Amino acid sequence: MENKIFDTHAHYNDEKFKNNMDNLLKKVHSEGVTNITNVGADLKESLESIELAKKYDFVYSSVGIHPFNVNNLEENWEEKLLNLAKNEKVVAIGEAGLDYSEKNFSKEKQFEVFEKQLNLAEKLNLPAIIHSRDAEEDTLSIIENFPNVKGVIHCFSGDLKLAEKYVEMGWFIGFTGIVTFKNADKTKKVAECMPLNNMVVETDCPYMAPEPLRGKVCDSSMLKFIIQKIADLRNISYDEVMNKTFENALKLYRIKKEK
Secondary structure (H helix, E strand, C coil): CCCCEEEEEECCCCHHHCCCHHHHHHHHHHCCEEEEEECCCCHHHHHHHHHHHHHCCCEEEEECCCHHHCCCCCCCHHHHHHHHHCCCCEEEEEEEEEECCCCCCCHHHHHHHHHHHHHHHHHHCCCEEEEEECCHHHHHHHHCCCCCCCEEECCCCCCHHHHHHHHHCCCEEEECHHHHCCCCHHHHHHHHHCCHHHEEECCCECCCCCCCCCCCCCCHHHHHHHHHHHHHHHCCCHHHHHHHHHHHHHHHCCCCCCC
């Protein structure tokens, strides 16, 4: 069967890909990764992501401000993000959200920038890509204030109960290479038990390469290991997971047909 794999979250403008990005993108596409969404984490990366998406038919872009990048934003950052978001290759706002994993963060500033991006997603009727780390309750409470915004909880790290809550709200759950890690019992349980209709796969490359390639620079060709692990956990075929997560990704990003 023909491969139909959609990497719903990648960072190909990362420094780790600086010397081989074009060749790598062509390679992973030739190996069956039919679509990629390259994700913005600040204004500069968002612009670079759009330029990359313009270059390749099979690449889409998101634009957003990662919670680590909320400080020292330009005064007119919202206007600039709005203008970037209007590009025809932009399919989502984000990654946006909350991250309490580092010291000396400003919860107030993260809230402000997160909420403004959700407002933008609502204004433009675009899905949102959510980053949430060590901030599950606050992330959920903010998202609940925006019932018209849907999207994906990227690199989901919560438990099954939280996943089911997001599913009830109409959101997708993104699975990375973490689902293949030996001690990722909570993530495996979610992958095993939640509705397949709400699952998408992602690499978050160059980070979090799956087993058996853990520790290497991740790229979209490694999605096959993530898909296989989910299939094994659910006791269904690789093709069923591949096809359904591809179909879900098109729905997530409101893409009418694959390139």
